Amino acid sequence: xxxPHHACDDFHSTSETRRRSFLDTQLSRRQVIGRGLGAGxxxxxxxxxxxxxxxxxxxxxxxxxPAAPILVTVFLPGGCDLLDTIVPVSQxxxxxxxxxxxxxxSPAALGSTGLGVNPHLTEGVNGGVKGLFDAGKIxxxxxxxxANPDLSHFxxxxxxxxxxxxxVSATGWLGRWLDxxxxxxxxxxxxxxxxxxxxxxxxxxxxxxxxxxxxDAQFWIPDVWGDAFDRTMEAWTQIASNRPYSPGAAxxxxxxxxxxxxxxxxxxxxxxxxxxxxLASSVAxxxxxxxxxxxxxxxxxxxxxxxxxxTVESDGDFDTHDNQAGDLGDGLSKVSASxxxxxxDLEDRGIxxxxxxxxxxxxxxxxxxxxxxxxxxxxxxxAWVQGTxxxxxxxxxxxxxxxxxxxxxxxxxxxxxxxxxxxLEQWLGTGAxxxxxxxxxxxxxxxxx
Amino acid sequence: xxxxxxxxxxxxxLLNGGRGPHMIxxxxxxxxxxxxxxxxxxxxxxxxxxxxxxxxxxxxEKMTLFWHDHFATSxxxxxxxxxxxxxxxxxxxxxxxxxLKAVTTDxxxxxxxxxADSDKGAPNENYARELMELFTLGRGYNEHDIREAARALTxxxxxxxxxxxxxxxxxxRENHDRGVKRIFHRRGRFDWHDxxxxxxxxxxxxxxxxxxxWGFFITKPIDHRSRTKLVRLYRHHRLQIKPLVGAILAHPKxxxxxxxxxxxKAPLVFLAGALRSTGRYIDDDAWSWILEEMGQYPxxxxxxxxxxxxxxxxxxNTTRARFTAVNWLVRQGPxxxxxGSTPVGLSPADHMERALAATGRPWISSTTAGALxxxxxxxxxxxxxxxxSRMQQRSDMCQRALRHLLLSGPDAQLH
Numbered sequence: 001x002x003x004p005h006h007a008c009d010d011f012h013s014t015s016e017t018r019r020r021s022f023l024d025t026q027l028s029r030r031q032v033i034g035r036g037l038g039a040g041x042x043x044x045x046x047x048x049x050x051x052x053x054x055x056x057x058x059x060x061x062x063x064x065x066p067a068a069p070i071l072v073t074v075f076l077p078g079g080c081d082l083l084d085t086i087v088p089v090s091q092x093x094x095x096x097x098x099x100x101x102x103x104x105x106s107p108a109a110l111g112s113t114g115l116g117v118n119p120h121l122t123e124g125v126n127g128g129v130k131g132l133f134d135a136g137k138i139x140x141x142x143x144x145x146x147a148n149p150d151l152s153h154f155x156x157x158x159x160x161x162x163x164x165x166x167x168v169s170a171t172g173w174l175g176r177w178l179d180x181x182x183x184x185x186x187x188x189x190x191x192x193x194x195x196x197x198x199x200x201x202x203x204x205x206x207x208x209x210x211x212x213x214x215x216d217a218q219f220w221i222p223d224v225w226g227d228a229f230d231r232t233m234e235a236w237t238q239i240a241s242n243r244p245y246s247p248g249a250a251x252x253x254x255x256x257x258x259x260x261x262x263x264x265x266x267x268x269x270x271x272x273x274x275x276x277x278x279l280a281s282s283v284a285x286x287x288x289x290x291x292x293x294x295x296x297x298x299x300x301x302x303x304x305x306x307x308x309x310x311t312v313e314s315d316g317d318f319d320t321h322d323n324q325a326g327d328l329g330d331g332l333s334k335v336s337a338s339x340x341x342x343x344x345d346l347e348d349r350g351i352x353x354x355x356x357x358x359x360x361x362x363x364x365x366x367x368x369x370x371x372x373x374x375x376x377x378x379x380x381x382x383a384w385v386q387g388t389x390x391x392x393x394x395x396x397x398x399x400x401x402x403x404x405x406x407x408x409x410x411x412x413x414x415x416x417x418x419x420x421x422x423x424l425e426q427w428l429g430t431g432a433x434x435x436x437x438x439x440x441x442x443x444x445x446x447x448x449x
Numbered sequence: 450x451x452x453x454x455x456x457x458x459x460x461x462x463l464l465n466g467g468r469g470p471h472m473i474x475x476x477x478x479x480x481x482x483x484x485x486x487x488x489x490x491x492x493x494x495x496x497x498x499x500x501x502x503x504x505x506x507x508x509x510e511k512m513t514l515f516w517h518d519h520f521a522t523s524x525x526x527x528x529x530x531x532x533x534x535x536x537x538x539x540x541x542x543x544x545x546x547x548x549l550k551a552v553t554t555d556x557x558x559x560x561x562x563x564x565a566d567s568d569k570g571a572p573n574e575n576y577a578r579e580l581m582e583l584f585t586l587g588r589g590y591n592e593h594d595i596r597e598a599a600r601a602l603t604x605x606x607x608x609x610x611x612x613x614x615x616x617x618x619x620x621x622r623e624n625h626d627r628g629v630k631r632i633f634h635r636r637g638r639f640d641w642h643d644x645x646x647x648x649x650x651x652x653x654x655x656x657x658x659x660x661x662x663w664g665f666f667i668t669k670p671i672d673h674r675s676r677t678k679l680v681r682l683y684r685h686h687r688l689q690i691k692p693l694v695g696a697i698l699a700h701p702k703x704x705x706x707x708x709x710x711x712x713x714k715a716p717l718v719f720l721a722g723a724l725r726s727t728g729r730y731i732d733d734d735a736w737s738w739i740l741e742e743m744g745q746y747p748x749x750x751x752x753x754x755x756x757x758x759x760x761x762x763x764x765x766n767t768t769r770a771r772f773t774a775v776n777w778l779v780r781q782g783p784x785x786x787x788x789g790s791t792p793v794g795l796s797p798a799d800h801m802e803r804a805l806a807a808t809g810r811p812w813i814s815s816t817t818a819g820a821l822x823x824x825x826x827x828x829x830x831x832x833x834x835x836x837x838s839r840m841q842q843r844s845d846m847c848q849r850a851l852r853h854l855l856l857s858g859p860d861a862q863l864h
Contacts, residue, residue, distance in 0.1 A: 077752070151578070151592070152578065152582050153752065153753075153754070154582070154583075154752075192764070194766070195741075195742055195743075195744050195766045195770065196744050196757075196761065196762075196766070196767060197761075197765075199761075209764070209765040209766075210764035210765050210767070211766060212766055216766075216769065217765070217766075217769060219769070219772060220776070221776065221779075221850065222776055222779060222780045222849070223845070223849055224846045224849050224850050224853070225846075227831070228843065228846045229850075231824060231827045231828065232850040232853070234824075235820045235821065235823070235824040235850075236854060236858065238820040239814075239816060239820045239821075240858075241816070242814055242816035242817070242859070243816075245709050245711070246668070246709065246711035247668075247711070248668060248710075248711040248712050248713045248759060248760055248863055249709070249710075249711055249859075249863060250760070251713055251759075251760035252713060252763060252859035252862040252863055253859045254763075255763035255764065255765060255767070255859070256768055256859040258765045258768075259765040259768040259769050259772075262765045263769070321562075321575045322563050322566070322573070370571040370572075370573055371566075371568055371571030371573070372566055372567065372571075374563070376574050376575070377574070377578070
């Protein structure tokens with residue numbers, strides 16, 4: 001695959017022409033006038049050196065590698081239950097014994113796999129998550145976890161986020177991938193569709209960003225406009241160039257610098273004064289945070305911004321210690337309808353072959369239900385890969401309900417780090433050793449078709 | 450205060466409060482009316498933010514925030530959250546075991562961590578796990594201890610009206626597991642009182658609490674000697690919080706490098722501090738959604754582990770949200786620069802002095818001072834002194850920009 005660093009260096013020789021072509025194609029004169037100050041500012045500010053570099057980096061990467069694969073991770077917070085999400089139809093008797101009050105009465109069968117899905121996973125366009133499975137666009141990973149799982153949310157989540165089974169502070173696994181294979185200049189290469197940056201994308205040296213929408217990213221100050229405002233923001237950039245002397249100061253200065261460059265890069269895509277949204281989708285999304293985030297994301301992915309790794313956190317409560325039937329059902333409805341709309345949108349925009357989505361949660365739940373109509377933290381969870389180019393089907397062994405471990409938990413049938421290593425190599429085209437320690441020993445799983 | 454009274458007197462005032470009223474200044478309003486914390490969206494947040502702005506017991510507010518993060522409870526009914534908040538404030542600097550007992554029987558917590566209705570038939574492990582991992586120990590226990598503690602903690606039952614309204618919590622001996630449990634290698638017919646005793650007497654508790662509180666006030670890692678000393682002090686005072694916090698606040702490391710602040714302000718600290726230092730009282734409900742965008746919406750921490758503090762507060766998005774907060778600070782109230790209010794022809798030094806005085810003289814780095822001093826003349830470089838209305842307009846804009854950058858820039862995010 002193309003090395004973005006290399007592409008970036010190549011680009012500098014012809015940067016001015018390319019930058020002009022980028023601005024010309026993306027931002028017509030009419031649009032500049034229509035959007036008024038915000039977009040005008042972006043062009044003005046782009047004359048300042050560091051911002052030119054940011055714009056260049058984004059467009060250069062997009063131009064040099066227009067088909068560069070993108071990995072989107074969707075996190076289901078709380079520890080999603082396997083048994084009531086992907087129902088073991090072929091072990092139904094044992095399942096019903098373990099889940100007398102919770103069992104899904106009529107799961108929707110997944111072909112001849114011996115499995116069925118919670119009916120809420122049929123919600124959404126084209127039959128929701130089940131429809132995607134039937135179309136070969138989902139590879140299910142039942143029993144995913146790691147050996148001797150830690151049943152604390154925070155430990156387990158931290159392990160998944162960092163790709164390391166250690167409680168020490170570390171960069172995120174995709175942040176580390178960007179440190180290794182990403183750009184030094186483009187903060188949009190790794191984005192969290194959220195207010196805060198996901199620990200999955202925490203990097204040691206490469207810039208990454210948290211973004212909610214191009215409009216929200218823009219800066220303005222009440223009653224300060226025109227040149228006066230532009231000069232004020234130049235001073236902002238100058239202040240933010242201060243040399244950091246501690247981790248806290250480094251965060252504050254980098255945050256100020258990068259927030260400004262994200263605003264400038266996204267300025268051409270803000271809604272105009274007539275309300276026209278350059279990122280508008282032709283697909284109808286459901287309500288909710290997950291859907292809103294995926295909708296903005298699909299629009300951004302269609303632009304030449306050099307986005308490579310994305311994190312999205314789902315709404316919904318998957319930590320179902322009580323009222324599991326209701327809460328899990330609501331959560332899965334949102335997940336199904338939102339992901340189905342996202343997939344349809346990507347296909348509609350003609351970029352689906354570039355995007356692979358990994359859906360994950362920090363652990364599974366106990367097979368035996370508790371007395372509060374819920375389930376406690378357990379092992380052997382659920383994840384899936386989604387996209388037009390994934391290997392569809394059931395990619396890992398479904399845990400045997402008659403062979404629980406010594407703690408009465410499900411057996412772990414696939415290590416999540418094996419999936420990470422496989423995605424890095426088969427999808428992102430990077431050797432896994434640079435990102436996952438001891439990657440050679442954890443094996444691989446075919447996840448891309 | 451510090452300069453006038455000295456460190457010792459200031460610390461005494463912080464820890465014990467003065468004689469005067471607890472709150473000074475006007476009560477909070479939205480659109481000219483009093484707030485309704487129980488019924489109106491976001492007014493619970495305003496209620497607490499107002500306390501942070503007007504309180505004459507700022508440490509009590511800061512410690513209430515510490516405990517809200519430590520015993521993070523989220524998304525429960527507003528009256529229960531406000532009740533918990535008052536409980537935490539009342540016990541913020543008292544005995545940890547008493548506080549833990551109050552937390553363990555607090556309705557919002559019981560409902561949040563599913564301890565309510567956990568009974569002997571199938572004990573719910575949620576509270577037992579977080580009690581050890583996040584509230585008291587962090588390490589030094591195993592899965593077996595959690596399961597056994599979950600049994601000992603059974604017996605709390607919730608009561609609901611026919612209409613589905615929460616009516617309260619009671620303790621039912623019927624639902625409590627009265628059998629023998631084995632926790633931390635001790636055996637007994639333990640109940641919830643015993644669990645509180647066992648975890649607070651556990652050898653890992655004092656070091657855990659010392660490190661957590663240290664990290665709340667000081668970014669530099671705790672050295673071995675200070676840690677030992679503070680652990681001893683905490684135990685000597687029978688797990689009282691006030692002497693421990695007092696010792697941390699008096700520690701020389703808190704005063705090292707005061708001219709190079711390195712702790713990222715939590716959004717609430719940033720906002721309450723800016724309101725306090727600029728003399729603005731609560732007169733707008735925008736603060737509630739702005740806090741949400743900055744990543745710290747009180748009463749709704751993201752999980753039972755509370756918020757991620759330190760550099761994790763900062764992202765491109767939260768930086769932009771802090772800028773929004775300052776937009777709201779300067780658009781009305783004492784910081785607002787009305788058209789025509791800035792004298793024309795001020796020297797750069799006078800402009801700077803005027804902006805510093807209005808913003809409560811925040812700390813700024815030499816880079817910032819240099820950038821702002823260079824910015825001032827740029828407002829006037831393409832205006833002739835004879836263009837009087839343009840000169841006036843630029844003078845006003847210069848003041849607005851300076852005040853904004855002093856409060857929104859990266860320096861203002863640090864303390």
